[in-house]
Amino acid sequence: MPLDDLFEEAGRQLTICNSCRYCAGYCPVWPALELRTALEQRDITHLANLCHDCGDCLSACMYAPPHQFAVDPPAVFAAVREDTYRRYVWPHRAPGPRGTGLAFAAACVVLALLARLFTGRWFTAGPTPGDPYEILPHVPLLIAVGVPSLWAAGVLGRAVLRYWHDIHGPFTDLVRPRVWLTTFTQAVQLRHMTGADAGCERPGRRGFHLVLLYGFGLCVLSTTAAAFAQNVLGAHPPYPWLSVPVISGGIGGVAVLVGGTGLWVRGGGSGFLWALLVLAATGMLTLLLRDTVVFGPLFLLHVAAVVVAFGTAPYSKFVHGIFRMLSIHHDNLER
Ligand code: SF4
Ligand code: SF4
Numbered sequence: 422m423p424l425d426d427l428f429e430e431a432g433r434q435l436t437i438c439n440s441c442r443y444c445a446g447y448c449p450v451w452p453a454l455e456l457r458t459a460l461e462q463r464d465i466t467h468l469a470n471l472c473h474d475c476g477d478c479l480s481a482c483m484y485a486p487p488h489q490f491a492v493d494p495p496a497v498f499a500a501v502r503e504d505t506y507r508r509y510v511w512p513h514r515a516p517g518p519r520g521t522g523l524a525f526a527a528a529c530v531v532l533a534l535l536a537r538l539f540t541g542r543w544f545t546a547g548p549t550p551g552d553p554y555e556i557l558p559h560v561p562l563l564i565a566v567g568v569p570s571l572w573a574a575g576v577l578g579r580a581v582l583r584y585w586h587d588i589h590g591p592f593t594d595l596v597r598p599r600v601w602l603t604t605f606t607q608a609v610q611l612r613h614m615t616g617a618d619a620g621c622e623r624p625g626r627r628g629f630h631l632v633l634l635y636g637f638g639l640c641v642l643s644t645t646a647a648a649f650a651q652n653v654l655g656a657h658p659p660y661p662w663l664s665v666p667v668i669s670g671g672i673g674g675v676a677v678l679v680g681g682t683g684l685w686v687r688g689g690g691s692g693f694l695w696a697l698l699v700l701a702a703t704g705m706l707t708l709l710l711r712d713t714v715v716f717g718p719l720f721l722l723h724v725a726a727v728v729v730a731f732g733t734a735p736y737s738k739f740v741h742g743i744f745r746m747l748s749i750h751h752d753n754l755e756r
Contacts, residue, residue: 447481633681706723
């Protein structure tokens with residue numbers, strides 16, 4: 422559907438909703454809609470990114486298809502969110518599954534060549550079991566992971582500023598620590614997924630989301646702790662089984678696998694989910710088999726998965742969390 426038609430259709434449906442207001446207690450979208458009498462594109466974009474697609478308003482709606490009003494907020498919000506991801510992320514071109522597969526293969530080849538160049542071996546383990554730097558030294562490894570990370574940070578940072586400017590306006594409101602505390606607390610609890618008085622939570626969906634979110638957080642903690650141990654404490658990997666990097670990485674990896682598999686089984690599959698599952702699986706295998714001969718090839722696969730996941734993050738489902746958090750912050754400021 423052309424963009425103007427999409428926003429016109431969303432505006433038509435939401436005007437009906439704003440007169441009806443039957444769903445007022447279902448989720449934060451409806452109180453936010455009630456604050457508005459006229460709906461511009463930026464309002465619709467904001468409301469669409471507050472919606473978490475539970476579908477309960479559609480189930481309750483007496484004007485849903487086949488009624489002639491054809492009200493279907495989850496569908497129209499999903500289409501607007503897709504537009505958000507395309508419109509605010511630049512460059513726009515997203516790699517498809519084939520492109521992502523080719524990028525993964527190319528990353529494996531480049532990493533293997535780098536390993537050969539710096540160590541004289543084809544990504545095979547050195548004399549110290551479990552030492553990643555004997556496979557690929559620290560500096561080339563840092564560059565291989567750092568370049569796609571900086572790329573993703575730059576693209577996402579620009580998208581954040583453009584989105585905030587459109588839905589809210591003043592950038593100074595991005596620096597409101599007390600409101601951010603509320604926003605962050607709501608976000609880490611996925612509170613908006615519990616609905617309000619009526620509640621619109623799908624059983625299990627929020628639970629798996631939370632497990633995935635905290636698992637991802639523990640994996641970030643593991644990487645940060647390893648960097649601290651190495652650069653501040655001078656302790657080089659491999660780290661003992663009973664250390665912060667290994668314990669947090671192990672628990673985090675299992676949580677990502679459990680949460681990601683749960684969401685996938687429940688029909689929430691996406692390219693990003695697959696990327697997370699591949700990342701977690703290769704990371705766990707690399708950890709568990711670090712004293713064996715397959716450590717080198719597994720480490721290669723894991724680093725290639727990290728490079729591709731970071732490089733394609735701005736074009737994946739990863740961005741939905743960022744735009745949603747900004748919309749929650751805007752909602753909190755409005756209230
Ligand atoms: S989705 Fe249907 S029931 Fe809910 S507010 Fe809109 S028109 Fe009313
Ligand atoms: S979160 Fe659920 S109830 Fe709220 S608008 Fe989206 S689908 Fe409807």
